[in-house]
Amino acid sequence: MTISKLKTVLKHYFGVTLDLFSHISLNYGGGPARQSATSSTVTTVNHLPTNQSIISGAKQLLGDRELENQTLQPEVIEKWLSEGVVELTVTRVNMHGPPGAGKTCAQDLLLNNPPTNYVTDSTPIARPAVKATRISVDNEAMKWEKVDRDGLLERLASDLKEAAASHLKEKVLATHHEESIPGNSSPVLTDEQQTSESQDESTRERNDSATEADESSLASNESFSIGEGVIQEIVGTIQSSEVQLNLSGHWLYIIDSGGQPAYQELLPLFVRAASLNIITLDLSKPLDDKLDFQYRIGREIFSCGLNLKYSNREFFQSAISSGAILKPIDVPHVLETPSHPMNFVLGTHYDLINDDMLKEINKELVSSLKPEMKDYVVSNVHGESIIFPVNTLVPEDKGRMKAGQDLCQSIANCEDAFLKIDMPLRWFAFELWLQNVAEKKSRCFLIIDEAIFAGKRFKMSVDDTKHALQYLHNVTIILYYPDILPQLVFVDPKPILEVLSRLLAFTYVKRDSLKLIADSKPSKDDIKKLHSSGCFKEKLLIDHLKSLFSPPHFEPSHLLKLLIHLRIIASGEDGDYFFPCALESYTEPPEPQIETKPLLIVWQDNDGINTLPVPQGMFPLVITHLLTHNKYPCKVDFPPLDPHQYYRYRDALSFWICINRKRYTLHIINRYTHIEVYFDESVQEAKVNCPYIRELVIKAVIKSADAINVEHNHVTAFSCPKRSTCYCVVEKDHSINCTLCKRSADISGDSYWCWFGIVDCAPTLMPSVGAYSGYSQALNIPALDDILTDLKDGHYYSSNWKDLGLKLGLHDTTLDTIESDYSTVEDRLRKCIVKWLQRADGVDAKGGATWTTLVNALERNGSKPTANHIRCKRLT
Numbered sequence: 001m002t003i004s005k006l007k008t009v010l011k012h013y014f015g016v017t018l019d020l021f022s023h024i025s026l027n028y029g030g031g032p033a034r035q036s037a038t039s040s041t042v043t044t045v046n047h048l049p050t051n052q053s054i055i056s057g058a059k060q061l062l063g064d065r066e067l068e069n070q071t072l073q074p075e076v077i078e079k080w081l082s083e084g085v086v087e088l089t090v091t092r093v094n095m096h097g098p099p100g101a102g103k104t105c106a107q108d109l110l111l112n113n114p115p116t117n118y119v120t121d122s123t124p125i126a127r128p129a130v131k132a133t134r135i136s137v138d139n140e141a142m143k144w145e146k147v148d149r150d151g152l153l154e155r156l157a158s159d160l161k162e163a164a165a166s167h168l169k170e171k172v173l174a175t176h177h178e179e180s181i182p183g184n185s186s187p188v189l190t191d192e193q194q195t196s197e198s199q200d201e202s203t204r205e206r207n208d209s210a211t212e213a214d215e216s217s218l219a220s221n222e223s224f225s226i227g228e229g230v231i232q233e234i235v236g237t238i239q240s241s242e243v244q245l246n247l248s249g250h251w252l253y254i255i256d257s258g259g260q261p262a263y264q265e266l267l268p269l270f271v272r273a274a275s276l277n278i279i280t281l282d283l284s285k286p287l288d289d290k291l292d293f294q295y296r297i298g299r300e301i302f303s304c305g306l307n308l309k310y311s312n313r314e315f316f317q318s319a320i321s322s323g324a325i326l327k328p329i330d331v332p333h334v335l336e337t338p339s340h341p342m343n344f345v346l347g348t349h350y351d352l353i354n355d356d357m358l359k360e361i362n363k364e365l366v367s368s369l370k371p372e373m374k375d376y377v378v379s380n381v382h383g384e385s386i387i388f389p390v391n392t393l394v395p396e397d398k399g400r401m402k403a404g405q406d407l408c409q410s411i412a413n414c415e416d417a418f419l420k421i422d423m424p425l426r427w428f429a430f431e432l433w434l435q436n437v438a439e440k441k442s443r444c445f446l447i448i449d450e451a452i453f454a455g456k457r458f459k460m461s462v463d464d465t466k467h468a469l470q471y472l473h474n475v476t477i478i479l480y481y482p483d484i485l486p487q488l489v490f491v492d493p494k495p496i497l498e499v500l501s502r503l504l505a506f507t508y509v510k511r512d513s514l515k516l517i518a519d520s521k522p523s524k525d526d527i528k529k530l531h532s533s534g535c536f537k538e539k540l541l542i543d544h545l546k547s548l549f550s551p552p553h554f555e556p557s558h559l560l561k562l563l564i565h566l567r568i569i570a571s572g573e574d575g576d577y578f579f580p581c582a583l584e585s586y587t588e589p590p591e592p593q594i595e596t597k598p599l600l601i602v603w604q605d606n607d608g609i610n611t612l613p614v615p616q617g618m619f620p621l622v623i624t625h626l627l628t629h630n631k632y633p634c635k636v637d638f639p640p641l642d643p644h645q646y647y648r649y650r651d652a653l654s655f656w657i658c659i660n661r662k663r664y665t666l667h668i669i670n671r672y673t674h675i676e677v678y679f680d681e682s683v684q685e686a687k688v689n690c691p692y693i694r695e696l697v698i699k700a701v702i703k704s705a706d707a708i709n710v711e712h713n714h715v716t717a718f719s720c721p722k723r724s725t726c727y728c729v730v731e732k733d734h735s736i737n738c739t740l741c742k743r744s745a746d747i748s749g750d751s752y753w754c755w756f757g758i759v760d761c762a763p764t765l766m767p768s769v770g771a772y773s774g775y776s777q778a779l780n781i782p783a784l785d786d787i788l789t790d791l792k793d794g795h796y797y798s799s800n801w802k803d804l805g806l807k808l809g810l811h812d813t814t815l816d817t818i819e820s821d822y823s824t825v826e827d828r829l830r831k832c833i834v835k836w837l838q839r840a841d842g843v844d845a846k847g848g849a850t851w852t853t854l855v856n857a858l859e860r861n862g863s864k865p866t867a868n869h870i871r872c873k874r875l876t
Helices: 001-015 052-063 064-071 074-082 103-110 149-181 193-223 229-240 261-270 312-324 355-368 373-377 400-412 424-440 448-457 462-476 495-504 511-516 524-533 538-544 556-565 618-626 682-707 750-756 782-795 798-808 812-821 825-837 851-860 864-874
Strands: 085-096 132-138 143-146 249-257 274-283 292-298 298-304 334-336 343-350 387-389 419-424 446-447 488-490 535-537 577-578 599-603 636-637 654-658 662-670 675-679 714-719 728-731 736-738
Touching: 064 462, 074 149, 074 424, 085 103, 103 274, 103 343, 103 400, 132 812, 149 229, 149 424, 229 424, 249 825, 261 495, 261 618, 274 312, 298 373, 298 511, 312 343, 312 355, 312 373, 387 662, 400 538, 419 424, 424 446, 424 448, 424 462, 446 448, 448 462, 448 488, 495 556, 495 618, 524 535, 535 538, 538 556, 556 577, 599 682, 599 728, 618 662, 618 675, 654 682, 662 682, 675 682, 682 714, 682 750, 682 782, 782 825, 782 864, 798 812, 798 825, 798 851
Parallel strands: 085 249, 085 274, 274 343, 343 387
Antiparallel strands: 085 419, 132 143, 132 249, 292 298, 334 419, 446 488, 535 577, 599 675, 599 714, 636 654, 654 662, 662 675, 714 728, 728 736
16 A cells, blocks of 8 residues: 555545645554655555554644644544444443431542531432532542543543544555555556556645535535534544543443432432442431431521331331342343343441451341342342441541542442443433533523434434434433423423422421522411421422422422322322322321221232332332222222221321222322221121232232332231231232241131132132132222223124123123113123122122123123123133
């Protein structure tokens, strides 16, 4: 390959028109310097010059600035944005801990910031990762370096600079390959020949310039612009910075959270599963003392309530067990992901205890872990210690930097918490652009069209843009809810999280200090209503938190719509909204004295062996899901505020549930180890209605589990009559297995089995499990949709509804009433099935409402194909 040819390549692809080689010598392939370009002859080059030799040679003539101007052409940047990918190792961290445990101070230590010497305001429900430290590891010094906007620009600029050099090398390689083909090698040139070739090239250049000008004008509408925005900033950073920083490597995303119990219940709805949970415990507080959770604002401290539930030990166990049943973190382009989150126990206020006390706390926590849970906790000293003790307020002159580096090294060693992601480079630039535009517009959100426009600038399709938004939603709390607020992208989640945090704080802060969190002071009645009944009106947001909204794009009505969608609140009557997390917690509600046994919802580990506490965020979601049933034939509502008869607490609530216009009372209590459901009526009423209620509750649990990203590891159970800490788990075949007893307890009688539609029998004494399958299990109103679907799928003729009703045991007068009340055969069939499920008229005499009696009636009705379809689906 001749230098003359190389000149042509550089000119053609990079716009370099000067003779770079008339004043320099090139070092090819790392060997000695070859013949000077000023010699009378130049021999054929048989060794490919390295990328570095070409670039360094060009720098000698042009200088860095001019070379970058020549090589950073739009097509180079366009290719870098559209094709560039960097493999990241990411540790996604959630900070957990009671208020005042030292979460924020621990972050300061990680970042080598000076210690905070004053009382800081409480953290809201969560802080965005973009503020709360997206951090890159410097493996040599083993310190964490905060990556702000300028730092990310420098890393992108370094990567683009390397991409431009690689692009140049690729073109040289292609040219060299072309000349290596036999017959294409260049001959030895004399000075005269080289001069002649230069003159010919000069002529060609003038012709090519005219052609390129024409092509440029034709393609101007499609050209890739680097003249503004983030791309120009990246190019400008290349030209102004000599720092070489890498995008690849180990990144840490930390999301800090508020430790108040109500905040923790809401956290899972906004923060996806982490790969590493840092559980912060104050070592100076005894493990089993109940914690007084507090809220801090304006250097004032307020109690979150007198009804204390959690000790340090219980907080630790709850955090570990909740993580154990979380689904793996789901982000696009992931290469490797941990099978479960790991937990890192950070012990703060280490300076206030001695080593013997630390050893005892370690021993207590390790012994409280079930064997399989130990694999979910990072060990400090294997088999002995799981606490990483620190003094987060250690002064700078007392070894603060060393303490921070030791902590950073410990976190960096948690390889089981690493995510491997093939990150498109354009996503980094896209995130920068979102932040930049939001700042310029002085708002915390963007319109989706603005985000899609940005995506197009970075060569991203609409789908790719939405994938990027989903990644940012899961990793950095840039919130995007396409199903309910499709027009908004919350670059900073403050408008959502701050409103919720302050709404809850209204119930903590003394009236004289409400000015610290509200635009104007809410009335006493509004605060009392929120705290005692959990209800508020939109006007509370409009009048007292209006500074957090940005009309017309984001108004209180938009937020309420989102909160209803997320089941954080439920809409009520007269413009009320019910917010269960705003209620005070119970002290110890008495166990309801009723005939039926309570149904228990219990969580187990993935192996189905050990029981776990109720997942954080589960209980309030179950409540709001139940309240969506606000129309007949099933309506769930609140009874009057009467503390002597009904519960209205954050963790214990009473309901009136109307089934076919008959009202019953239901109590649901969160015991934190499990959830209890009480039907406050007679056993006879329970036989008919409890199966329906059980299905409603279980469906609410399933939907809630999906919302907070936990596995469906719940089971139904009864309290064991032999051992108070044991559960009698009801298996799918309705057999009983105790979680602790050597021999499972005998659970019999209608007071238990009314919950499962098995009446007047003792299931544990029956000879076969078939007795509890679809053959004899009573059907109730919740089965209506399944029955109508099966009839339709089995091609049943709705016009035969009246004859089917007679075969099922309904009286002729009942069927005549249905016929007169409903005009279509489909509606008549539906009402006919409803009456049958209600066991009206002579239904019980025909065998009751079961799949078996339905199949038999269909066969007698002359609908054997439909009967066979249902038999195969339900009874085999």
